[in-house]
Amino acid sequence: MTPPPESASPGSRAVGTGFALVATILIAVNLRPVASSVGPILEEVTQGLGMSTTVAGSVTALPGLAFGLVGALAVGLARRVGMTTGIVLGLLTLCIGLLARSMIDSTVLFLVFTGLALGGAAIGNVLVPAWIKRQPRDVRLMTLYSAGLTLGGAMGAALVAPISANFDLGWRAALGVWGLLALVAVAPWAVIAVRERATPGGRGSARSASAVGQIWRSPTAVALTVVFGIQSMNAYVQFGWLPQIYRDAGLSAGYAGVLMSLLTALTLIGALMMPTVIARSPSLTSWMYAFGVLLVIGNGGLLLAPSAVPWLWAIILGISGFAFPTAIALITARTRDPQVTARLSGFVQPTGYMLAALGPFLVGLIYEATGTWTVVLIMLMLSGVVLTLAGLRVAHPTRVDDELTA
Template identity: 60%
Template sequence: MRRSFALIAIVLVAVNLRPGATSPGPVLAELQDGLGMSEGLAGALTGLPGLCFGVIGLLAVTLARLVGTTFGIGIGLVAVVAGLLLRSLARDPGVFLVLSALALGGMALGNVLVPAWIKSHPAQQVLLQTVFGAGLMVGGASAALLTAPVADSGGGWRPALGLWGLPAALAVPLWLWLGIREHRLPADHRSPLAQPNLGLVRSPTTVALTAMFGIQSMQAYVQFGWLPQIYRDAGLSAAAAGSLTALLTGIGFLGALSMPSIIERGRGLRAWMASFGVLLIAGYLGLFLAPATLPWLWAVLLGVSGFAFPTAMALLTARTRDPAVTAQVSGFVQPIGYLLAALGPFGVGLLHAATGGWTLVLIVLAAFGIPLSWFSVRLAGPTFVDDELPA
């Protein structure tokens, strides 16, 4: 494939795999009032991205074997468009959750299949992985930053959420065309289609990567869903809370640009890996002690800790050799990691409802910094999953 087509395709898919997850947080209070949504359902909504990314992600490799990796990504984008546009019209909280699950399920297909698609383009692997990670951050930050101002401009939360289906619609024709084009190629020129491999549980690298990915993803979706409300309860406006969440997410853009190259060079990686958990603890400590005094500093600390996410995404390709193994590892690490992550936002909602405050929530979230650093450091060495699989 021509370099330009690959780059455009990655940009279009990457920027549309996060807005459906990050856009509800800044307007969560208004959304609850508009739909009559309970605290429990609000907690389910914030945990839904991780749940859908996990459950649907488990099916992604199987779908790719039926329709092809590229066409599977295209189908996922169709689901994203339909879910985001239709949920903005929903009048019932249950219907809103179902349509949200449709959109998030489409994103889950992209989460799992895009790394395998990138691995099948070895000459551009580092570039495409860098662009992919950066695009995820841009999409997530844009939704967090712009949703509340659009809602405040007079249209309300419905158009503010629905507008994120429009950029996804731009990506659909290209990816469906690429999928059709791939089916016309000889089998050995197509993106890898790998069977799920249960032998991956015997790979220490895969286990550490799954734990790192799950902890960071849990933290990310807790922050997407609940950090705006934490800031609002500290006295900040909805727009300010959304801006701080966007700052946190946007900082990850720097990590997406830098971490693939740092991993490739191998220098300084261990220090970075150790810092992820330390910064996470520092950020939550700041939110505990003085959430409204230096709110931007706590967002920055949590954002730099979030470099763990683009690092984990880059390690999916950096710690494998064969594209088929990349597909297997991606189909194992991401679904299981996201299933673990889904428990976090839902648990935060229940814990906040039970205690009526954020103190215990912040202490529990900070405690996860210890295993995050532990598993991250385990991945700093140049190991390969291919070498750890049973013969």
């Protein structure tokens, strides 16, 4: 779906379609390894830096907190320096943090540079969807962006352990390589920033005549935040605890890992599908019902028969995870003006990630207190109901711009 002419700013004509595609893919695959690459080698990092168990646990909580806190500041940064310049600054911050944390021997500095890298990624999380909204072929770009986020997260988790095991620098090489990969993305975005600044009206500041009213007064924005937060919370819980749920049911660690890979692969399929589905569908009502029902069934299966057909529950939860690329794509689909898109992204993602960050923490507390997964899985089943109720509010093509001006 091509946006109406008024939604494409002059700056959107500063780069060609092919160049925009390459830049989108490069930044998308670089926004998630900073969060997903630490977990598989956390034991090696902990031993190498002499971390305590408590400090090591805080590393796993940093992504949600950083994405929430720093992401909330991204729109303000764009107002000051321009949207694409803000993206470049985020990428540079990401590179510095990733490379620096792989070279130091201090636990405190490791946490500082990890937070710095996550902050850079948070800026990209918020501003890239708004930049995509400015482009003539935003559906194609959003499809690549959603798929790139999922692929980058999977690459970070899957490749970090083999790199650590096969290079002399061990975990340092495994973490530092993502900083080098992020450097590759800086060059095309720097070119875009320079070209857009040289184009009349292309600076991409976050001011617009239509961007009036408090974003939280938009019912669509609030509902989309709930959808994003609930699905992100479930994803964080799945990545953090689903393998343990399977292992407690008697499955081997290797089989549990395969099931997680299956779930992730299905999420990638959803990232490729959903932007086009949204663009071509007059309503997403049936999808929203499906996301909630599948979330209830998948977690119910884990509760009642986790080892009977474990692959089936992984498939069901993987398909329910289509809700995440749906929420990302709706940030652009439910707005007209790119600057409203920036504000919506700067509200939905930070708030949603803060909500999501509580999930794994609460799951750990509940599991430790009860010794079983029963309460946790019932709560996750109930979250499917909440997801559907919020999803029905954003299922129809209402525009946040109209709600703000109303």
